[in-house]
Amino acid sequence: MSEEKSLNFLEEIVEDNLAKGTVTEIHTRFPPEPNGYLHIGHAKSICLNFGLADKYGGKTNLRFDDTNPVTEDTEYVDSIKEDVKWLGFNWEEEHYASDYFVQLYEFALAMIGKGLAYVDDLSAEEIAAIKGTPTEPGKASPFRNRSIDENLSLFSEMKAGKYNDGEKVLRAKIDLASPNMHMRDPIMYRIKKVSHHRTGDAWCIYPMYDFAHGQSDSIEQISHSICTLEFEVHKPLYNWYIEQLGTFPSKQFEFARLNLTYTVMSKRKLLQLVQEKLVDGWDDPRMPTISGLRRRGYTPESIRNFCDKIGVQRRENIIDMGLLEFCIREDLNATAQRRMVVLDPIKLIITNYPQGKTEVLKGENNPEEENHGGYRDLPFSNELWIEADDFLEEAPKKWFRLAPGMKVRLKSAYIVQCTGYTKNEAGKVTEVHCEYIPESKSGEDSSGVSVKGTIHWISTDKSESAEVRLYDRLFKVENPSSEDEDFKTFINPNSLEIITSAKVEPALKDAKPGDRFQFIRKGYFTLDSMLSKEGKLVFNRTVGLKDAWAKEQKG
RNA sequence: UGCCCGAUAGUAUAAUGGUAGUACGUCAGAUUUUGGUUCUGAUUGUCUUGGUUCGAAUCCAGGUCGGGCAACCA
Numbered sequence: 001m002s003e004e005k006s007l008n009f010l011e012e013i014v015e016d017n018l019a020k021g022t023v024t025e026i027h028t029r030f031p032p033e034p035n036g037y038l039h040i041g042h043a044k045s046i047c048l049n050f051g052l053a054d055k056y057g058g059k060t061n062l063r064f065d066d067t068n069p070v071t072e073d074t075e076y077v078d079s080i081k082e083d084v085k086w087l088g089f090n091w092e093e094e095h096y097a098s099d100y101f102v103q104l105y106e107f108a109l110a111m112i113g114k115g116l117a118y119v120d121d122l123s124a125e126e127i128a129a130i131k132g133t134p135t136e137p138g139k140a141s142p143f144r145n146r147s148i149d150e151n152l153s154l155f156s157e158m159k160a161g162k163y164n165d166g167e168k169v170l171r172a173k174i175d176l177a178s179p180n181m182h183m184r185d186p187i188m189y190r191i192k193k194v195s196h197h198r199t200g201d202a203w204c205i206y207p208m209y210d211f212a213h214g215q216s217d218s219i220e221q222i223s224h225s226i227c228t229l230e231f232e233v234h235k236p237l238y239n240w241y242i243e244q245l246g247t248f249p250s251k252q253f254e255f256a257r258l259n260l261t262y263t264v265m266s267k268r269k270l271l272q273l274v275q276e277k278l279v280d281g282w283d284d285p286r287m288p289t290i291s292g293l294r295r296r297g298y299t300p301e302s303i304r305n306f307c308d309k310i311g312v313q314r315r316e317n318i319i320d321m322g323l324l325e326f327c328i329r330e331d332l333n334a335t336a337q338r339r340m341v342v343l344d345p346i347k348l349i350i351t352n353y354p355q356g357k358t359e360v361l362k363g364e365n366n367p368e369e370e371n372h373g374g375y376r377d378l379p380f381s382n383e384l385w386i387e388a389d390d391f392l393e394e395a396p397k398k399w400f401r402l403a404p405g406m407k408v409r410l411k412s413a414y415i416v417q418c419t420g421y422t423k424n425e426a427g428k429v430t431e432v433h434c435e436y437i438p439e440s441k442s443g444e445d446s447s448g449v450s451v452k453g454t455i456h457w458i459s460t461d462k463s464e465s466a467e468v469r470l471y472d473r474l475f476k477v478e479n480p481s482s483e484d485e486d487f488k489t490f491i492n493p494n495s496l497e498i499i500t501s502a503k504v505e506p507a508l509k510d511a512k513p514g515d516r517f518q519f520i521r522k523g524y525f526t527l528d529s530m531l532s533k534e535g536k537l538v539f540n541r542t543v544g545l546k547d548a549w550a551k552e553q554k555g
Numbered sequence: 556u557g558c559c560c561g562a563u564a565g566u567a568u569a570a571u572g573g574u575a576g577u578a579c580g581u582c583a584g585a586u587u588u589u590g591g592u593u594c595u596g597a598u599u600g601u602c603u604u605g606g607u608u609c610g611a612a613u614c615c616a617g618g619u620c621g622g623g624c625a626a627c628c629a
Contacts (some may be wrong), residue, residue, distance in 0.1 A: 318567090409588050
């Protein structure tokens, strides 16, 4: 307990900065572009940014880097805010890069004034053609040496809408021979005659991310700009802007993005899945999005705990999906109430239990909780639903469930012994017959009989019907993105199995969207918030229980 | 073949010149009215070659392998 948890490399940097006094206040930010939904990889970034500020008494802003009106939308802004809040974080200030458009425009004018930026008439293709390659230097545009005055008036004409998309851009004048491609006169502003989700038609020129992002950090006085590895090569450019403009010297630190097995983690790919209707939307429970995981039944605690467990480093990584599943099981095992649900029902007839007799037994809500989490009523009768695969005509080795002659405990009820069964013409077992031991009633068992197996059940006359959705991994291979083929060819065709007529116990009738349960011996489930209606229960399986028997059979 | 970054069990992550540890996974056992949970034990690792040092996962040099960089995307 007293064991000190070692610092991650970002915490070490922060502590070092604080100790040396190079930074006195920790100020971070989470800077999503509102062009898609947040996924579990963003959760890592969110936990890092908010966690760092929180740990060292600083603050964290939420800032939308909305510099490309073509792809951005308020729908995404709303979902991002909802997801960050749901994860349990509160931002200090809410900002938008678009709030800084005037300021950024003035920065651009200042750069032109210092002879450090110029208007280029070349097309995108022409610029690319003379940009060189990583091994060859680029060539100067014929417009590179325009006078400051000409640049100033051209840039203001760009702003005024005199030119069409692509006709002109504003470029920083840096070094066309730089081995870093981002320093070869990067574009600062481009013309896009497109309405912006916040500024509407006020602007027709928009700053590029590289110009806007770093300067937005400076404006907000972000001390530590945490981002993913691919932006490392952009850092010299950000630092160059800061130096030339004399703005607040935010320092950037990069970490390796999260990858998870059996899924994809790029907004582009996730968007593709949504647009091509390979899933039912951003919040499809199979998606690694925050909204998908939420609908699937994941808790914010489990996701935060996961982010803590995976740590943070600069090396490429791919985390086992099993760890995420471990985190939600760990949480739900302690907190979810137990219920009995039969997914594939067959009848169990107790031949020595009086027909028409009923009694109400007690089922513990959660054995992990104090006083078992209280109890719920379980109606019992001579005719029950049990799981079809809990009965076998011939018992294999190590079979602890029902088979002719075998005894099992009915969870929270009696021990029964199988006396026979009936089959239909197709050879399918339709009814299992048994006799119960009256002295073996749960909690007051004086029978002296011990059994290896316990199965779940529901009294047929008191059962409700429900739809249950069983989800499996979205992809068949561990890393769909690393293969040569299109990632979509690896989609798991069996990632969703819909069971339309599961039998559920009466206590589940009043389940509310977002309620989470453990269906005994089956897994953790939550009531679906979108598909459930008055009189129709739809449950999503969050994750199955560990299944030692399934493993035994496979091995 | 330019520049930048990285390399510790299967997967992650510690050890900050001094006994390579932890988690998940896997395997075995105990407990169990969930083949769940819990508990116990086992398993497996410093990319490579040199160098510095009493001592190297750690510092230095060469190599190998992996990732990133040439959008008017972010």
